[in-house]
Amino acid sequence: MENEAQFTVDLGNLMCFNPHHHFPSKPSSREELVKECLEKGTELVQIIANNLFNLPSTESVDGPLIKLPPPTTRLPREKPLPKPKAPTKWEEFAKARGIKNRKRDKLVLDEQSGTWKRRYGYDRANDEENIPIIEAKMTDEPGFDPFAKRLSDKKNRVEKQEKNRMQNLKQAAKVGNLPSHVQLAATALPITGTQAAPKKASKHDLGKVAGIAVTATASGGKFDKKLQGEKPAQQPKKFRKFLPVAEGTGIGSQERSQTERILNSLISKNSHEILNVDKAISMYNVKKEKRKNQKGKSSSTSSKLKPKTKPQKKFSKKGSSKKEKAK
Amino acid sequence: MLKVKTPRNHRVRRELEKRAPKLVENGKKTLILHGTKTSGVLNEVLKEIYHLKKGKAVKFSRKNENIKPFENGGETSLEFFSMKTDCSIFVYGSHSKKRPDNLVIGRTYDHHIYDLVEVGVENFKPMESFKYDKKLAPLIGSKPMIAFVGEGFENVEELKHFKEVLLDLLRGEVVENLNLVGLDRVYVCTAISSNRVFLSHCGLRLKKSGTKVPRMELVEVGPSMDLVVRRHRLPNDSLKKAAMKTARDQPKKKVKNVGDDAVEGKIGKIYIPDQKVGEMAVIDKSKGVKRERREAKLKKGDHGHVSKKQKEDST
Numbered sequence: 001m002e003n004e005a006q007f008t009v010d011l012g013n014l015m016c017f018n019p020h021h022h023f024p025s026k027p028s029s030r031e032e033l034v035k036e037c038l039e040k041g042t043e044l045v046q047i048i049a050n051n052l053f054n055l056p057s058t059e060s061v062d063g064p065l066i067k068l069p070p071p072t073t074r075l076p077r078e079k080p081l082p083k084p085k086a087p088t089k090w091e092e093f094a095k096a097r098g099i100k101n102r103k104r105d106k107l108v109l110d111e112q113s114g115t116w117k118r119r120y121g122y123d124r125a126n127d128e129e130n131i132p133i134i135e136a137k138m139t140d141e142p143g144f145d146p147f148a149k150r151l152s153d154k155k156n157r158v159e160k161q162e163k164n165r166m167q168n169l170k171q172a173a174k175v176g177n178l179p180s181h182v183q184l185a186a187t188a189l190p191i192t193g194t195q196a197a198p199k200k201a202s203k204h205d206l207g208k209v210a211g212i213a214v215t216a217t218a219s220g221g222k223f224d225k226k227l228q229g230e231k232p233a234q235q236p237k238k239f240r241k242f243l244p245v246a247e248g249t250g251i252g253s254q255e256r257s258q259t260e261r262i263l264n265s266l267i268s269k270n271s272h273e274i275l276n277v278d279k280a281i282s283m284y285n286v287k288k289e290k291r292k293n294q295k296g297k298s299s300s301t302s303s304k305l306k307p308k309t310k311p312q313k314k315f316s317k318k319g320s321s322k323k324e325k326a327k
Numbered sequence: 328m329l330k331v332k333t334p335r336n337h338r339v340r341r342e343l344e345k346r347a348p349k350l351v352e353n354g355k356k357t358l359i360l361h362g363t364k365t366s367g368v369l370n371e372v373l374k375e376i377y378h379l380k381k382g383k384a385v386k387f388s389r390k391n392e393n394i395k396p397f398e399n400g401g402e403t404s405l406e407f408f409s410m411k412t413d414c415s416i417f418v419y420g421s422h423s424k425k426r427p428d429n430l431v432i433g434r435t436y437d438h439h440i441y442d443l444v445e446v447g448v449e450n451f452k453p454m455e456s457f458k459y460d461k462k463l464a465p466l467i468g469s470k471p472m473i474a475f476v477g478e479g480f481e482n483v484e485e486l487k488h489f490k491e492v493l494l495d496l497l498r499g500e501v502v503e504n505l506n507l508v509g510l511d512r513v514y515v516c517t518a519i520s521s522n523r524v525f526l527s528h529c530g531l532r533l534k535k536s537g538t539k540v541p542r543m544e545l546v547e548v549g550p551s552m553d554l555v556v557r558r559h560r561l562p563n564d565s566l567k568k569a570a571m572k573t574a575r576d577q578p579k580k581k582v583k584n585v586g587d588d589a590v591e592g593k594i595g596k597i598y599i600p601d602q603k604v605g606e607m608a609v610i611d612k613s614k615g616v617k618r619e620r621r622e623a624k625l626k627k628g629d630h631g632h633v634s635k636k637q638k639e640d641s642t
Binding site: 012013014015018019030040042044048053062067075076080081170 | 329330331333339340343346347349350352355415434435436437441470471472473475476478480481491494495498501502503504505506507510513518519525527529531540541542544545547551567570571572573574
């Protein structure tokens with residue numbers, strides 16, 4: 001066909017594109033249109049098939065296998081290109097010094113038992129921890145424990161290694177080069193000086209604080225929009241005792257005592273000026289008599305010189321209750 | 328204080344490595360979801376697209392109200408889903424009075440929206456409405472052939488973009504070896520007018536022809552629909568440059584143990600482990616013994632017969 005050269009064929013994607021077909025602007029009936037489309041499609045598919053079947057094929061169990069060329073149409077990637085792994089501190093050092101990694105044997109001769117044991121792992125050769133006796137050197141102080149020292153040495157080495165590993169990972173994370181299976185997560189806030197890290201607020205505390213904050217609204221937080229999962233604020237429990245509805249005619253005794261109690265407490269709170277005259281008089285008289293008796297015993301001095309004992313003004317139930325308490 | 332989090336089992340580790348950015352990428356997965364309102368037609372369309380791409384597609388069944396791909400804020404949910412399901416193409420269906428039977432096909436780069444095409448679906452015919460010989464039904468997961476017809480794909484910018492998106496959506500994985508027996512489906516996309524594309528999924532019938540190339544015959548099998556391009560958003564230039572960046576051709580994989588000799592050509596070494604003679608299994612000699620015994624018996628028997636005969640003779 002004369003148009004074949006003008007078709008774009010992308011074998012890697014099994015695609016063929018005919019840019020030259022012009023559809024009549026006035027579309028014929030739908031079926032005709034569909035038929036035409038399929039015809040054109042068949043043409044293109046035939047071209048793809050021609051190209052495919054002419055590729056060198058190898059025989060396999062399921063049928064002829066062909067090796068497809070890579071696709072020619074460029075399509076965008078779904079993820080950015082992977083960055084090359086940044087060398088770690090050791091790798092840089094080794095490169096600078098020209099240190100090459102040498103291959104080691106899996107089995108090493110264990111001097112103590114004379115057998116071949118693995119280089120690391122369970123039951124390893126030349127294991128430092130298995131030595132039962134360590135001879136003391138002249139430079140050791142008495143009471144020096146070499147086994148403990150070995151343990152602490154190992155611990156220090158492990159910590160140093162962990163620190164170095166963390167440094168390497170942090171460096172990689174800065175560049176954006178973290179290996180895909182590693183994530184760095186912040187665990188706790190850094191310790192600032194002598195202050196300990198602030199404790200995380202517990203659920204209970206948060207709820208309490210939220211409740212306090214909510215009561216700052218005019219309606220006491222009753223109509224506030226709640227977040228998903230937020231429970232309504234718990235009211236502090238109040239135990240109210242309600243009097244029986246009917247207790248006889250007029251005001252019942254319970255009601256009377258309740259109202260009396262309320263009134264008394266109200267009055268006592270606000271009763272700086274209230275004076276119980278009868279009581280004041282009787283108290284004054286009692287005191288006077290007492291003094292008279294005392295006077296009779298002691299030397300006579302004119303009452304004028306004596307400081308006038310004023311009757312105690314603040315006579316209130318409160319005052320009397322205080323006196324009672326004092327007694 | 329930083330802590331290193333690594334996966335605690337190998338399964339998770341392998342999954343993470345699958346999702347990591349690679350030089351040669353895995354095939355793109357498709358995410359199919361819909362918005363608050365969908366029509367019956369749209370539901371069918373989404374279902375069929377999912378079936379066509381079974382294995383490499385994820386279909387969400389719930390309504391998603393806060394996804395509006397063409398608006399600034401409405402993309403965050405899509406990006407989140409893309410990250411969680413590791414899908415880089417999505418098909419979002421919605422139906423409204425202004426845009427009936429609307430499909431938004433979009434691609435993501437690094438889990439951020441790369442480009443979008445909005446199309447309306449018309450004249451949709453589902454798979455069930457086609458009658459054909461069941462033997463021609465394409466298998467799930469087979470690599471399709473794609474045919475684009477029409478000058479619209481070359482001249483109209485929207486259709487050009489749409490062609491690229493369709494190619495990305497419809498092609499399966501990029502493979503190196505293909506079994507010719509497994510060619511059984513074709514997608515035919517024709518640009519009927521400057522904004523309308525007719526998409527049809529057909530099965531293949533290979534007919535004998537004189538040469539080794541069989542004659543192709545298309546049989547309409549699957550869904551066919553008219554797609555009217557409504558809106559589209561092209562990627563911005565810097566993003567496009569970043570996404571289209573390909574690494575230089577990979578350095579050839581180093582083949583071990585192969586060397587070249589000027590005289591002899593390609594040479595390699597064969598390593599044979601030492602034979603442990605003491606530990607080799609002893610062969611089952613029982614049958615051999617029987618045969619030996621049989622032969623010995625025969626020999627003896629000859630003599631014996633002769634002697635017997637002789638005896639008889641003698642007597």
